[in-house]
Structures are given as C-alpha cells and as structure tokens.
Amino acid sequence: MAEWTAGYLGGQGRRQRFLAVLLCLAVLAAALGLAAGPHGIALPRTGLEIEMFWALRLPRVVLALLIGSGLAMAGGLSQAVLRNPLASPFTLGIASGGAFGAALAIILGVLSPWAMAASAFAFALSTSLLVLGLARLKNSRPETLILGGVAVMFLYSAATSLLQYVGTEHQTQAIVFWSFGNLGRAGWNEIAVAAAMILLPAPLLLKLAWDLNALAGGDEAAASLGVDVGRVRLLGIVLSSLMAAGAIAFAGVIGFIGLVAPHAARMCVGSDHRYLFPASALFGAALVTAADAAARTIWAPQVIPIGIVTSFLGVPFFFWLLLRSSREYW
Amino acid sequence: MLQASGLSFAYNGRPVLDGIDLAARRGQVTALLGPNGTGKTTLLRCLLGLLAPGAGRVLADGRDVRALKPAQRARLMAYVPQEVSLRFPMSVFEAVLLGRRPYLGWRPSHADFSVVERVLSGLGLGPLAERDLTTLSGGQRQKVALARALAQETDFLLLDEPTSSLDLKHQIEVLELAAAAARRRGMGVVMALHEVNMAARYADQVALLCGGAMAAQGAPDEVLDAGSIERVYGVAVDRYMDGDGNRGCWFPLRAAEGARQACESIFGAQGET
Numbered sequence: 001m002a003e004w005t006a007g008y009l010g011g012q013g014r015r016q017r018f019l020a021v022l023l024c025l026a027v028l029a030a031a032l033g034l035a036a037g038p039h040g041i042a043l044p045r046t047g048l049e050i051e052m053f054w055a056l057r058l059p060r061v062v063l064a065l066l067i068g069s070g071l072a073m074a075g076g077l078s079q080a081v082l083r084n085p086l087a088s089p090f091t092l093g094i095a096s097g098g099a100f101g102a103a104l105a106i107i108l109g110v111l112s113p114w115a116m117a118a119s120a121f122a123f124a125l126s127t128s129l130l131v132l133g134l135a136r137l138k139n140s141r142p143e144t145l146i147l148g149g150v151a152v153m154f155l156y157s158a159a160t161s162l163l164q165y166v167g168t169e170h171q172t173q174a175i176v177f178w179s180f181g182n183l184g185r186a187g188w189n190e191i192a193v194a195a196a197m198i199l200l201p202a203p204l205l206l207k208l209a210w211d212l213n214a215l216a217g218g219d220e221a222a223a224s225l226g227v228d229v230g231r232v233r234l235l236g237i238v239l240s241s242l243m244a245a246g247a248i249a250f251a252g253v254i255g256f257i258g259l260v261a262p263h264a265a266r267m268c269v270g271s272d273h274r275y276l277f278p279a280s281a282l283f284g285a286a287l288v289t290a291a292d293a294a295a296r297t298i299w300a301p302q303v304i305p306i307g308i309v310t311s312f313l314g315v316p317f318f319f320w321l322l323l324r325s326s327r328e329y330w
Numbered sequence: 331m332l333q334a335s336g337l338s339f340a341y342n343g344r345p346v347l348d349g350i351d352l353a354a355r356r357g358q359v360t361a362l363l364g365p366n367g368t369g370k371t372t373l374l375r376c377l378l379g380l381l382a383p384g385a386g387r388v389l390a391d392g393r394d395v396r397a398l399k400p401a402q403r404a405r406l407m408a409y410v411p412q413e414v415s416l417r418f419p420m421s422v423f424e425a426v427l428l429g430r431r432p433y434l435g436w437r438p439s440h441a442d443f444s445v446v447e448r449v450l451s452g453l454g455l456g457p458l459a460e461r462d463l464t465t466l467s468g469g470q471r472q473k474v475a476l477a478r479a480l481a482q483e484t485d486f487l488l489l490d491e492p493t494s495s496l497d498l499k500h501q502i503e504v505l506e507l508a509a510a511a512a513r514r515r516g517m518g519v520v521m522a523l524h525e526v527n528m529a530a531r532y533a534d535q536v537a538l539l540c541g542g543a544m545a546a547q548g549a550p551d552e553v554l555d556a557g558s559i560e561r562v563y564g565v566a567v568d569r570y571m572d573g574d575g576n577r578g579c580w581f582p583l584r585a586a587e588g589a590r591q592a593c594e595s596i597f598g599a600q601g602e603t
Binding site: 002005007008011083085210211213216220227266270272 | 400413414418421427482
C-alpha cells in the first residue's frame with residue numbers, strides 16, 4: 001500500500017479514536033447528569049431520593065442524550081443536503097412550526113402533554129411538507145428550499161404571535177415557557193416515541209453517507225457520480241425533519257445544538273459523513289446532557305430552561321473551537 | 331460511441347438546443363465550440379443523461395442514457411463541471427476517492443485505493459494528497475476534478491471548459507491529459523472549449539454550435555476556417571502559419587459590425603487608424 005493511501009487510512013484511524021473519545025465524553029456527561037441533583041453532585045441515599053432518581057432523573061438524562069444526538073444528526077444532515085454551513089434542523093421552519101403547534105394546543109385548552117406533543121410534532125412536520133411541495137412545483141435547489149423554509153418560518157412565527165396576542169396572560173406565559181425547552185416533561189412512554197423517531201432513521205443516515213460526501217462537490221458533480229440528487233435531498237429533508245420534530249415535540253425548542261454539534265464534529269473528524277454523523281450525535285448528546293446537569297445545579301433548586309443553558313455554554317465553546325481552527329471558518 | 335440524434339432541449343419554454351446530431355467516438359477528442367450561451371453546457375448535461383431532452387435522444391453504445399440507472403451512467407461517463415464550489419473541507423485524496431463512488435460499498439477496497447494512487451501519481455497530485463481542497467489554487471483544483479473523473483474509470487469523459495480559469499501551463503497540461511485519455515486509454519472525450527486554437531490542436535473532431543444548432547461538424551481543418559469562425563463568433567480572424575506550414579493559429583482581427591457599433595455608441599466614434 002503506497003504512502004498516500006496509508007496517510008488516508010491513518011486519518012481514518014485517528015477519526016475512530018476520536019469517536020472513542022467522544023463516546024467517553026458522552027458517558028461522562030451522562031454520569032454527571034445522573035449524579036447532579038438539587039444538592040449538587042451526590043448519589044441518591046434515602047428511599048425517596050432513590051425513587052426520584054428512577055422516576056425523574058434517569059428518564060431526564062436518557063431524554064437529554066436522545067434529544068442531543070437527534071438534533072445534532074438532523075443538523076448535520078440538513079447542512080449536507082442544503083449544502084449550507086448555516087443550515088440547522090430549524091432552517092426549514094421546523095421550530096416555529098412546532099412552537100405554533102404547542103401554542104395552538106395551549107390556546108385550545110388541551111392540556112394533556114401527549115396532545116401538546118402531537119400538535120407540536122404535526123405542525124413541525126407540516127413545515128417541511130410545505131417546503132417539499134414548493135420543491136416539487138419549482139425545483140429542489142438548496143436556495144429554493146432555504147428561502148421557502150424561511151418564509152414558512154415567518155408565517156408560523158406570525159401565527160404564534162397572533163395566538164399570544166389573543167390568549168390570556170396565563171396562556172401566553174405557557175407558550176413562551178414551552179419555547180424555552182424543557183427536559184422534565186417526558187416519561188418513559190414519551191421517551192420511547194422520541195427514541196423511535198430519532199434512532200430509527202439513524203442507519204439510513206449512514207447509508208446516505210457516501211452520497212452526501214459526493215454532494216459536497218456540487219449537485220452536478222454528485223449526479224455524474226451516480227447520486228440521485230433530487231431523491232437524496234428530499235429524503236434528507238424528510239429524515240432531518242422527522243428527527244428534529246421528534247426531538248422538539250417532547251422537549252420544546254433547543255435551538256443551538258443542531259447548528260453547532262455538526263460543526264464541532266466536523267472540526268474533529270472532517271467532512272466524511274461516515275464519521276461525521278456518529279461524531280455529531282455523540283457531541284450533541286454530551287452537550288445537552290452536560291448543559292442539563294448545569295441547568296439543574298447552578299441555581300438549584302431552580303431549573304434554568306435547557307434551551308437557554310445550551311446557548312450560554314455552547315457559544316463560548318464554539319467560539320473557542322472557531323478561533324483555534326486553522327481553516328477559514330471552521 | 332456516444333451519440334445524440336435530433337436532440338432538442340428547452341429551459342422553461344426557452345429553446346436552448348435544436349435538433350443536435352453528434353457522435354463522439356472512443357479514442358477521439360471531440361471539442362464543442364461556440365459562443366457563450368449557445369448551449370454547450372446544456373448539450374454536455376444531455377449527453378450525461380442529467381437532463382431529459384425535449385426531443386431526440388442520446389445513446390451510449392446503443393443504450394438510451396436516460397434509461398440507465400444513475401450508478402450505471404456513472405460507470406460509463408465521467409464529468410468535470412465548469413466550476414466546483416466546495417462548502418466543507420475535504421482532502422485531495424478524499425476528493426479523488428469520490429470518483430470510486432459508483433463502485434463503492436461502505437468501505438473502499440484495495441482496488442479502489444490502487445486506482446486512486448495511480449491517478450494521483452500520474453497527475454503529480456501525490457504531494458497534495460492530504461491538503462484541503464479549499465487551500466489549493468484554481469489550476470490545482472481543476473486537476474483534482476480531472477483526477478476524480480479519471481478515477482471513475484469510465485469509457486467516456488466529458489469536460490466543461492476545463493481550461494477556462496487556468497494559466498497557459500495548466501491549460502496545456504489538462505488538454506494533454508484529456509488527449510492522452512482518448513489516445514492511450516481509448517476513452518471517448520468530449521469537451522466544451524472557448525479556445526479555437528486549442529481545439530484545433532487537440533481535437534480529432536470539432537462541433538461548432540451556434541444559437542443552439544449545429545453549425546458545422548468534422549475534422550478541425552474541415553470545420554474551422556475564417557468564414558465559419560466569423561459566422562459563429564462574429565469576429566473576423568486571420569490565420570498565421572509557421573514556417574513549415576504545419577501549424578497555424580487563428581488570430582482575431584476585429585469584432586463584427588455589432589460590436590463596433592456598441593463601442594462607438596458608448597465611447598464615441600474613433601478617427602481612422
């Protein structure tokens with residue numbers, strides 16, 4: 001084997017070791033999340049504490065791991081199919097759709113968490129259906145999809161504002177609170193549903209990895225390499241929307257992860273999607289879980305909404321990565 | 331043989347190609363010449379099967395290219411687009427390895443790697459193998475795109491203005507490589523070009539397009555003369571020959587009437603020179 005192949009394979013080995021490190025990081029974050037409570041880092045001792053641990057803390061950490069990995073993979077996928085480093089799962093209006101769905105449920109007085117989650121999920125997914133319809137009528141260029149997504153986002157934001165305007169003070173407060181993100185709403189049943197929506201598409205993402213690698217060089221080059229560009233792009237949008245909608249339906253809007261985790265992963269393992277997806281998922285899982293642990297301990301017994309903490313912790317971390325990266329912008 | 335017959339294509343009702351007949355043979359370089367916007371790129375995309383023609387069809391060895399699966403097409407024809415925009419970092423090795431995408435499963439095989447090695451060393455890209463594509467010069471990137479297409483190991487190679495952003499040395503290098511792919515490996519090479527002289531020097535066959543139709547087609551000596559060049563490009567040319575009369579080159583004299591009028595209306599009439 002000549003030297004350049006050896007160099008490439010050496011790089012692959014380095015990536016695999018990086019994945020192992022990220023896995024350790026995620027496990028560490030999970031352990032931290034399990035140990036972190038209102039009294040700081042401490043293991044449950046009394047009967048009540050043990051009961052609370054199983055009933056509240058464990059599902060919360062599992063949900064954090066799931067949501068983090070789901071948003072991160074969805075973000076990496078939308079960046080790849082839209083060929084845009086600014087894309088996140090929310091670029092196509094999924095977050096504003098989900099927020100509108102939740103707001104609608106609140107205004108209509110439907111207080112069952114399942115109904116709220118179902119409404120948020122349905123409206124989150126409806127945004128990507130609108131964008132896909134646009135793609136069908138016009139074309140599936142990334143620019144068309146992004147502009148369509150931004151338009152849908154404004155539409156749903158305006159609709160949510162309208163609901164806040166007509167709602168009572170109490171309802172408006174509930175709508176705003178939903179949009180901060182909250183990992184405490186879900187029990188095991190909800191987690192099972194979220195897990196299905198986040199984990200089932202994951203193998204498909206890996207199956208698309210080579211197609212997405214080819215897409216990095218442009219639509220035409222990818223098509224000439226045998227990639228069915230239109231199909232891959234639409235499939236990517238559907239999968240990314242499904243994962244993101246599954247995440248926000250139960251946890252509200254946690255916006256920053258989907259943008260940042262794939263970039264952080266890319267800085268570590270490069271752009272090969274066979275490594276980028278697992279690395280993004282582990283990064284996202286670790287980040288959300290650690291942020292949640294911080295959210296519960298910094299101001300205990302108050303719990304700071306997770307959507308706020310991920311940004312406060314994530315942005316300085318991202319700036320640090322951005323500054324130490326030798327490349328132009330990542 | 332890659333053969334287009336009666337090929338017509340329109341973008342949103344605006345006709346671009348009109349009844350094109352073209353046959354690109356293995357072992358030959360076919361140059362597509364013609365002014366900007368005359369449909370050269372569209373023709374290449376139709377030949378590749380990326381666009382569905384409004385009328386006519388493209389046959390590759392007798393099979394309709396639109397009926398082939400994308401992966402089958404990719405094992406038959408490789409393409410170097412005019413410009414490659416890269417949004418995310420990628421090493422030269424990874425970019426060339428992408429040429430093996432039509433053959434790959436999850437993990438590239440030894441055979442894939444040895445093809446990549448051969449192409450990299452052949453094009454002198456080995457020392458750049460680990461460099462990020464975004465840090466390369468335009469000429470180097472163009473060579474990487476060509477390397478990727480060669481790693482695809484296809485019967486046909488289609489290039490869209492492969493020399494447009496290159497300096498003289500890189501232009502010659504890329505054209506020599508394309509010609510060698512045809513003559514040594516027997517590939518059928520089709521390339522859109524702007525340089526009439528380069529086409530005359532490297533092509534076995536020239537297809538002169540004008541306004542989406544085929545103006546003339548044949549060996550460079552038959553197709554290219556002062557009359558056909560002026561008709562198609564609207565520029566009067568003169569031919570200069572070397573001492574032995576073997577090699578000539580076309581030299582533009584002046585733009586045709588329309589261009590001269592434009593100059594006068596913008597900058598004012600010029601005295602006789």
